[in-house]
Amino acid sequence: MDSLRIADPEGLQFLDQPPPAGGEACAIVPGLRWLRMPLPFALSHINLWLLDDGADALLIDSGIAGDTTRALWQQLFDGPLNGVCISRMLVTHFHPDHLGLADWIVQRFSGRLLMTRTEWLYAAMLSGTASKAGREAVRRFYLAAGFQAEELEALAGQSFGYGLGVPSLTPGYQRLTEGSTVTINGSDWQVLIGRGHSPEHACLWNAERAILIAGDQILPSISPNISVWHDEPDSDPLGDFLETLSRLRQLPEDCLVLPSHGQPFYGLHRRIDALARHHADRLAETMAAAAGGSLTVAGLTRQMFPRAQDPHQRRFAIGEALAHLNHLLTRGQLFRQRRPDGVDHYVCS
Numbered sequence: 380m381d382s383l384r385i386a387d388p389e390g391l392q393f394l395d396q397p398p399p400a401g402g403e404a405c406a407i408v409p410g411l412r413w414l415r416m417p418l419p420f421a422l423s424h425i426n427l428w429l430l431d432d433g434a435d436a437l438l439i440d441s442g443i444a445g446d447t448t449r450a451l452w453q454q455l456f457d458g459p460l461n462g463v464c465i466s467r468m469l470v471t472h473f474h475p476d477h478l479g480l481a482d483w484i485v486q487r488f489s490g491r492l493l494m495t496r497t498e499w500l501y502a503a504m505l506s507g508t509a510s511k512a513g514r515e516a517v518r519r520f521y522l523a524a525g526f527q528a529e530e531l532e533a534l535a536g537q538s539f540g541y542g543l544g545v546p547s548l549t550p551g552y553q554r555l556t557e558g559s560t561v562t563i564n565g566s567d568w569q570v571l572i573g574r575g576h577s578p579e580h581a582c583l584w585n586a587e588r589a590i591l592i593a594g595d596q597i598l599p600s601i602s603p604n605i606s607v608w609h610d611e612p613d614s615d616p617l618g619d620f621l622e623t624l625s626r627l628r629q630l631p632e633d634c635l636v637l638p639s640h641g642q643p644f645y646g647l648h649r650r651i652d653a654l655a656r657h658h659a660d661r662l663a664e665t666m667a668a669a670a671g672g673s674l675t676v677a678g679l680t681r682q683m684f685p686r687a688q689d690p691h692q693r694r695f696a697i698g699e700a701l702a703h704l705n706h707l708l709t710r711g712q713l714f715r716q717r718r719p720d721g722v723d724h725y726v727c728s
C-alpha cells in the first residue's frame with residue numbers, strides 16, 4: 380500500500396488521491412467510494428462514504444441541507460450513482476453537515492436511517508421550535524460567560540438555526556450501539572461510540588480490512604470542536620473526548636482512517652497523541668491565564684481564539700474555552716464563583 384501514501388511533515392501519511400469534486404464519487408478501496416459536499420462555513424467541505432452492499436448501498440452522512448448540496452446529489456443520482464439504491468443511510472452524529480439531507484435521501488429510496496439513540500434524540504430536540512424558556516437559558520449562558528449588550532444578543536440570536544441545516548428528521552430509526560455490528564456486503568463493521576465532539580458519535584471499525592470511519596471524532600488537520608453548550612453548562616466534554624481517544628488508540632496504528640473533514644490518512648496513534656497534546660497545551664494555557672487573576676469565559680475565549688469574530692465561529696470558540704475550564708473544574712484545579720452581576724469567574728484552587 381506504500382504507493383498510495385505521501386508523507387506529511389507531522390508524520391501522518393495521507394492517501395495520495397485528490398479529493399473528489401462535487402458530483403463525483405471515487406473508489407478508494409474496493410466497494411467504498413469517497414464523495415465530498417461543500418459547506419457554507421470556514422470548514423469548507425464534508426467527506427461522505429458510500430459502501431456497496433450487493434445491489435444496494437449504505438451511505439455514511441449526507442451533507443448540509445441547501446440548494447447547492449441538493450443539486451450535487453442530483454448530479455450524482457443522474458451520473459455515477461445512477462441505478463444505485465441507497466437503502467441504508469447511516470449518520471455519525473446530529474450536526475447539520477452530517478444529518479442535513481439524510482431524511483431527503485431516506486425518502487427518495489424508501490430507505491432506513493441508522494443512528495445512535497442520543498444523536499437522534501438530540502436532533503429531534505433541536506428540530507423542535509425554540510421555546511421562550513430555551514431562549515432565556517441561552518441568554519443566561521452567555522451572560523455567565525461574560526458577554527453583554529449587542530454581543531450577547533448576537534450570540535443568542537445565532538443559537539436557533541438548526542432547522543435551516545436539518546429541515547426534516549426521519550421519524551423512526553434503527554439504533555446503533557457500542558460494539559454492535561453493521562454488516563455491509565458480507566463484511567462486518569463494528570460500531571465504536573465516541574464522545575466529546577457530540578454526545579454519542581458513531582465511528583465504524585472494520586478489523587478485517589483495517590479501516591476506521593472516524594466521522595468528526597478524529598480529524599487529520601484540525602482538532603474536532605469540543606464544546607460546552609447552554610443545555611448542559613456544567614458538562615465535561617473534554618474529559619469524554621480524551622477518554623474516547625485513549626480507547627480508539629487501542630486500534631492498530633497502520634489502519635486507514637477516513638475522517639469527515641480533510642484527507643484520508645494512516646498514522647492513527649500519531650494523530651491521537653497530537654490531539655491529546657494539543658488539549659494538554661490548552662489546559663496549561665488556561666491555568667496560566669487563571670493564575671494571572673480571576674478569569675471569565677469571555678476573557679479566555681478572546682485569548683484562545685483571537686480570530687473568531689463572527690457570532691457563528693464565536694459560539695464554537697466560547698464552547699471550546701468553557702470545555703477547558705470545565706475539565707479543570709472536574710479535576711479540582713480551578714473553582715468557579717458567580718458574581719452578583721451573573722458572570723462566572725474562575726480562580727486557581
Ligand SMILES: [Zn+2]
Binds near residue numbers: 576
Ligand atoms: Zn460534527
